[in-house]
Amino acid sequence: MSEFAATEDDAPAAPAGAGWDDVPAPAVAPADGRTPVPSARSIRRYTAQVARRRSGAGIGEVLGDVYYAVVISAIGLGVALGLAGQLRSTLPHVPDEALRSGISLPTVVAVAAFVVAGVVLSLSARLGPVGAGGAEATWWLGMPVDRRGLLRPASLRLPIASGVIGGVVLALLDGGLLADHGVGHVLRLGGTAALVCAGLALLAGHLQSRGVPRRATALAGDAVIGVAPVLALAAALAGWRVAALPDVPWWLLVVLAVAVAAAWWWLDNRLGRIRGRDLRESGSVATQAAGALVSLDSRELGRALSDSAARPRRRRVRRMRLVRGPVSAVVVADVTVLLRSPRHLVQLVVSALVPVVVVITPQLAGVVGVILAVLVSGYVGMLATGEGARRAEMAPIVDRLLPMSATAVRRARLIVPGAAMLLWSAVAFAAVGRWEGEVGAWLLLGVVSAPVWAGAALRAAYRPSPNWEGPLVATPMGALPGGVAAVLSRGPDVAVLGMVPVVLSVALGTVLPQVVVVQAAVSAIALAVGSSTSTKTMMERMTDMQETAEAEKKRAGR
Amino acid sequence: MLAARGPSVPSEAPAAVRTLLPVSKQPVIRAVDLLVGYGGEPVCAPVSFTLPPGKALALVGANGSGKSTVLRAVLGLLEPVGGRVEVLGRAVDEREVGFRTRVSSVLDDDAYFPALTVAEHLYLTARGHGVQGADAVVGELLDEFGLTEHAGALPVALSSGQRRRLLLAAGLVRPRSLLVLDEPEQRLDVAMRDHLAQRLVEEKRAGGSVLLATHDPELLRVVADRAVLVADDQSRLLSTADAVEALRPGVL
Numbered sequence: 001m002s003e004f005a006a007t008e009d010d011a012p013a014a015p016a017g018a019g020w021d022d023v024p025a026p027a028v029a030p031a032d033g034r035t036p037v038p039s040a041r042s043i044r045r046y047t048a049q050v051a052r053r054r055s056g057a058g059i060g061e062v063l064g065d066v067y068y069a070v071v072i073s074a075i076g077l078g079v080a081l082g083l084a085g086q087l088r089s090t091l092p093h094v095p096d097e098a099l100r101s102g103i104s105l106p107t108v109v110a111v112a113a114f115v116v117a118g119v120v121l122s123l124s125a126r127l128g129p130v131g132a133g134g135a136e137a138t139w140w141l142g143m144p145v146d147r148r149g150l151l152r153p154a155s156l157r158l159p160i161a162s163g164v165i166g167g168v169v170l171a172l173l174d175g176g177l178l179a180d181h182g183v184g185h186v187l188r189l190g191g192t193a194a195l196v197c198a199g200l201a202l203l204a205g206h207l208q209s210r211g212v213p214r215r216a217t218a219l220a221g222d223a224v225i226g227v228a229p230v231l232a233l234a235a236a237l238a239g240w241r242v243a244a245l246p247d248v249p250w251w252l253l254v255v256l257a258v259a260v261a262a263a264w265w266w267l268d269n270r271l272g273r274i275r276g277r278d279l280r281e282s283g284s285v286a287t288q289a290a291g292a293l294v295s296l297d298s299r300e301l302g303r304a305l306s307d308s309a310a311r312p313r314r315r316r317v318r319r320m321r322l323v324r325g326p327v328s329a330v331v332v333a334d335v336t337v338l339l340r341s342p343r344h345l346v347q348l349v350v351s352a353l354v355p356v357v358v359v360i361t362p363q364l365a366g367v368v369g370v371i372l373a374v375l376v377s378g379y380v381g382m383l384a385t386g387e388g389a390r391r392a393e394m395a396p397i398v399d400r401l402l403p404m405s406a407t408a409v410r411r412a413r414l415i416v417p418g419a420a421m422l423l424w425s426a427v428a429f430a431a432v433g434r435w436e437g438e439v440g441a442w443l444l445l446g447v448v449s450a451p452v453w454a455g456a457a458l459r460a461a462y463r464p465s466p467n468w469e470g471p472l473v474a475t476p477m478g479a480l481p482g483g484v485a486a487v488l489s490r491g492p493d494v495a496v497l498g499m500v501p502v503v504l505s506v507a508l509g510t511v512l513p514q515v516v517v518v519q520a521a522v523s524a525i526a527l528a529v530g531s532s533t534s535t536k537t538m539m540e541r542m543t544d545m546q547e548t549a550e551a552e553k554k555r556a557g558r
Numbered sequence: 559m560l561a562a563r564g565p566s567v568p569s570e571a572p573a574a575v576r577t578l579l580p581v582s583k584q585p586v587i588r589a590v591d592l593l594v595g596y597g598g599e600p601v602c603a604p605v606s607f608t609l610p611p612g613k614a615l616a617l618v619g620a621n622g623s624g625k626s627t628v629l630r631a632v633l634g635l636l637e638p639v640g641g642r643v644e645v646l647g648r649a650v651d652e653r654e655v656g657f658r659t660r661v662s663s664v665l666d667d668d669a670y671f672p673a674l675t676v677a678e679h680l681y682l683t684a685r686g687h688g689v690q691g692a693d694a695v696v697g698e699l700l701d702e703f704g705l706t707e708h709a710g711a712l713p714v715a716l717s718s719g720q721r722r723r724l725l726l727a728a729g730l731v732r733p734r735s736l737l738v739l740d741e742p743e744q745r746l747d748v749a750m751r752d753h754l755a756q757r758l759v760e761e762k763r764a765g766g767s768v769l770l771a772t773h774d775p776e777l778l779r780v781v782a783d784r785a786v787l788v789a790d791d792q793s794r795l796l797s798t799a800d801a802v803e804a805l806r807p808g809v810l
Contacts, residue, residue, distance in 0.1 A: 004615060004784040004795055006590050006608040020656020023646050024584075026733035027611065028766035030699070033690035034733070043686050051673035054712075134669040139679065139728075141652075143686040144659040276652045277635045311597075 040149025043140065077168070084176025092366035102360040103235055106242040109173045111235075111357070113193065114228040115350075116169055120162045120197045122221025122343070124204035125214045126285065126308040130155045130267075130274055133283025141276050148271040151279070155271055159201040159264065166197025174245060181247070188248040195256040202263040208278060209270035218309035219342060226346040229353035236360045281308075296466050296484055299390045306341055306387070326402040327412045333398050334388030334416035344384035348420060351381035355428040359435035370432060371506050379495055381424045382453040382460075385417035389461035410458055410531040418454035425450045432506070441511035445502060448516055451523040452498030455530030460491025464535045498526040584647055586611050586736050586767040587632060593640035594627040600639050601627050605793040607786050611735070614758060614768035614781045618801050619788035625771035626666070626740050628788060632769065633663050633738055646735065659687075662734035664725050664742060670713035676700070676724055677709040680731050687732035699727040702757075704750070719745045726754065730761075737761060739770040743777050755780040775805045 091105075130151055132141055140150050171190030174181065207217050235241065285308040292300035318336060323329045338344060354377035358364045364373075392399055392413065399409045429446025433439035470483025501519035505511050536544070587609040595601045602624030609615045617625040630636040632643055634652030643650050651657060670679060677696055684692040700706045703723040713721060722745040729737060737758075743751050751774065758768050758781040772778055778785065778801055785801030787794055796804065 002784065002795060003610050004608055004613075006585075006588050006606045018648060020646075020648065020654060020659075023648065023656060023660070024735070026660050027735040028761060028764045029689070029733035030684070030695040030731055031690045031692075034688045035685075035690050037688040038685060043682065046682065047671060047674065050678060051671065054673040135671040138667040138669045139671065139682060142658055142663070143683075144655045144688075145686065146655070147653075273653060275634070277637075280635070 037144055040143070040145040040147065041152075043143060043145060044150055044153070047140075080168075080172050081176050084172050085179070087368070087372075088177055088179055090366065090368040091363050092369075094362040102362050102365075103232060103357070104241045104243065105178060105361060105363040106245050107232065107235055107240075108357065108361050108364065109170075109178060109245060110242050111228050111232045112173060113170055114231065115225050116166050116193070117196065117200060118221045118224030118226075118228065120166060120200045120221070121204060121224060122218050123305070124158050124162060124201040125207075125217035125221060126305045127158060127289055128154070128282045128286055129158050129201055129205040129208055130271065130279065131282025131284070131286050132279045133285075133287040137276075137280045137283055141279060146272060147274075148268060151271045151274070152268065154283075155205060155267060156264075159198040159205075159260075162201040163194040163198035167191060167194030169193070178245065180244065185245075185247055188250065188253060189245060191253050192248045192256060195253070195260050199256070199260045199263055202260065202267050205267045206263070206270065208282070209267065209274050211275070211278075214278075214282065215309045215311065222343055222346045225350060229350050229357055232357045233353065233360075236357075296488060298488075299393070299461070302383075302387070302390065303394065306343060309343065311340070326404045327408075327415075329398065329402055330404075330409060330412035331415050333392075334413060337388040337391060338385065338416060338420070341387055344387050347384040348381050348424060351377040351384070352424045352427040354380075356431040359431045365435055367507055367509075370435065371503050374428060374432065374502065374506070375496070375499060378421075378424065378428065378453060378499070379456075379492065382417065382421060382457045382495065385420040385453070386457035386461040388416060389413045389458055393462050406533045407531055410462065410533065413461075414451075414454045414458055414527060414530055417457040418451055421453035421457075422447060422450040424453070436509060438510065441516075442505075445505060445511045445516055445519060448519045448523060449499060449502050452495065452526040455523075455526030455528075456491050456493075456495035456498065458530035459494050462533075462535075463487055463490035494526050494529055498522050584611070585609060585644075587615075587643070587645055587769060589628075589632070589641065589643045591641035592628065592631060592638055592643050594624060594631045594636060595639045596627075596636075598639055602788050603791055603793045604641055605786055605788060606641075607784075607795060609736075609767050609769055611767055612762050612765050613783045614762055614770065616778050616782035616785040616798075616801060617769070617771040617788050618773070618778065618785050618796075618804055623788045623790070625788050629663075629665070629738055629740050629769065629771055633661065633665075659733070660735040661738065662729045662732055662736070663738040663740075664729040665738075665740045666744070667725070668718075668721060670721070670724075672712065672714060675710050675712055676705055676716070676720075679713075679724060680727055683728045684731045689732060695731060699731050702753070703727045719747065719750075722746060723750065730757070734766060737766055737768045737770075739768065739772075741771055741773060743772060743774040751777060773805060775802045778802055778805065 131154060132151065136150070141147070143150075167190040170193035171186050174189045175183075175186035204217050208214065285304050288304040289301055292298070292304060320329075320332055323332050355370065355373045358369050358373040361369075389410075392409075396409075399406075402409070404412070425446035426443065429442045430439055432446075433442030436442060464487060466481075466487045467483030468481050470481055470486070472479040473482045473485065501515045501522060505515050508515075534541070585608045587607070589608075590606050591604040592606065593600050593604045601622075602619070605628055607615060617628055619625050627636060631638045632645065632650065634650040634657070645657065646660060648654070648657070652661075674682065677700060680696045680699060681692055684695055689695055697706075700709050703726060705720065705723055705727065708716060708720060713724070716724065726739075726742060729739070739758075742754060746754065755777050758770075758777075761768055762781075762783075768781065770777075770781070772782075779798060782798050782801065785796045785798060785804075787796050787801065787804060
């Protein structure tokens with residue numbers, strides 16, 4: 001038997017948990033002696049210090065960045081508070097008797113808090129919770145040091161971000177939208193939300209350290225999000241309502257803070273138990289997502305979030321029996337992508353239920369509330385339906401194999417978003433119709449307006465990469481490159497302009513036949529725009545036309 | 559503290575290769591019916607092999623046959639679908655400091671700290687592993703891998719071949735009992751491939767073990783003592799000569 005052959009008869013390995021003390025030390029080394037291995041913290045700090053030194057970032061730059069971040073946060077918070085206050089001032093005045101039917105505004109805020117909790121759990125699992133990607137994975141994870149020191153900042157990032165976001169959102173809803181309590185109530189509720197959200201992110205970290213697949217945790221978060229509007233509807237049907245958000249006592253806040261600190265300590269002790277492959281996967285997703293955020297590429301961000309929770313393999317291979325030709329191939333591919341993405345299905349269902357919840361909430365069921373509900377939830381639902389198109393834009397593998405022109409492919413890709421948004425419209429517009437007391441006409445308007453969403457989905461999916469070379473535009477949030485804004489507006493522009501007849505109808509409180517006709521025409525334009533392969537903006541096309549005309553004039557003059 | 563307790567360096571060994579201990583008889587790797595894949599789905603037939611100390615074993619096979627996947631399972635970066643794999647008599651667990659102290663790997667990771675220079679990457683690795691005289695060791699390796707002129711360069715300024723050399727140098731700048739290399743010949747010129755082959759021979763002579771996946775017949779011939787053909791239907795042990803033959807065009 002060769003010394004390289006192995007058989008089952010060979011002596012088994014040492015039992016699990018056996019230490020490495022009795023294993024011979026490394027056989028080969030680049031030098032005779034060895035110095036003590038540095039601490040993980042010093043390795044991390046050395047890397048960070050060199051990076052800081054090389055980037056030329058002195059204390060002045062750091063302070064400048066901090067100042068800039070604080071000012072932007074304050075402005076953002078102020079704008080959000082103003083918007084919430086404005087929204088509140090536009091809410092309809094509801095007599096006390098009417099408040100007894102439907103669901104109350106505090107119930108809606110409670111449901112929103114539930115959604116925030118689901119989002120935190122889902123995003124924490126998808127973006128980590130603890131990871132080491134790229135260079136950190138390659139150069140740090142192989143070091144013979146206690147990994148806790150390397151991973152500590154990464155383990156804190158998501159809990160802190162989740163806490164800040166959760167706290168601010170709940171404080172805004174309580175202080176801006178409800179506005180029926182004092183500052184102390186708002187602070188305590190915001191603090192509670194911050195601690196609960198941080199705790200959920202830490203929980204996701206614990207699950208990761210115990211080997212629970214990130215996909216399972218993400219799906220649990222998605223399920224929480226999906227259950228929230230159903231809970232709201234159930235509350236409405238059962239007549240259960242929250243009269244006011246509870247006042248959280250300070251002592252409970254302290255208890256929660258202690259619990260979160262203990263959860264962090266517990267996670268910190270388990271950081272070294274997270275497997276390298278999990279750290280690499282999580283780190284890779286976080287790096288991809290961070291890159292997408294910095295470059296304002298929402299499509300890449302969506303891909304990072306979806307792929308991180310994708311099933312590693314399929315138990316059932318679809319035979320694609322419904323495919324009869326190129327068009328049906330594209331449609332079946334898009335349907336398959338949508339059905340295999342639970343996050344987008346949840347997004348579609350939840351977004352369809354938002355207008356329903358709004359119209360059964362007397363304090364929200366006004367013109368502004370309904371318009372916002374239809375536009376915002378419609379846009380969120382539309383984004384879910386464009387996943388197939390977005391993936392095809394990144395890697396047009398199926399498209400290139402099919403005997404179809406680019407325009408024909410895009411027309412085929414309108415079918416799935418169109419069909420999905422037709423279902424969305426049926427739910428959303430039925431609710432609006434019931435609120436207006438005229439279901440049939442509103443359903444008709446919903447059906448006629450559904451193609452607008454499909455056109456917007458395609459336009460957003462096939463938009464070019466952000467153009468960073470255009471001139472800067474001054475905004476209250478700082479200088480923004482105009483070219484980027486022009487690209488990012490592709491999709492929302494069609495959705496907003498295409499829904500003008502719907503907005504008009506909600507404002508009028510009725511569906512006029514002329515408006516339906518106009519909506520049909522607008523929908524046809526939206527479909528044409530969505531299936532267009534031109535990537536230039538209107539301004540760029542006008543400039544091109546002008547240049548062509550001038551060139552022709554010159555030629556004629558010669 | 560790991561002192562120089564073993565025999566002194568052979569006179570022909572490069573300065574950056576020191577034997578620390580007498581060669582142990584315990585197998586460095588033992589894989590028994592090791593089945594690897596993704597999501598519970600195997601990508602190749604089970605592999606069984608033992609890698610004795612001071613020897614080199616090559617994994618050969620067609621593109622996508624599963625060589626890199628086997629390497630990842632040996633390094634603990636992938637949960638085996640079936641079978642077992644041990645390194646130095648312990649079940650593979652890269653979370654153990656003892657494992658990371660003894661196993662060095664160079665995979666196809668093309669990731670670098672953008673602000674750290676070539677030399678700083680090597681210093682980080684050497685000092686992180688407690689290498690004494692890191693300055694001299696890093697200097698020798700930079701010279702050996704033709705990176706001295708680029709010691710102060712950031713990774714973004716390197717060619718892909720130079721970045722590959724940096725990764726290989728990083729795998730050798732630290733102590734190890736086992737060196738795992740995934741197609742180390744990639745992006746290297748002929749001279750550097752020859753040098754790498756000689757370097758790996760010295761590694762074996764100094765008592766280190768090498769597990770590598772390769773498509774390079776010359777590297778295989780010079781370095782490997784045996785090879786494992788990784789394939790869909792049946793994976794099997796081959797002599798080096800048979801493995802070289804298997805790498806000829808049209809055979810795999």
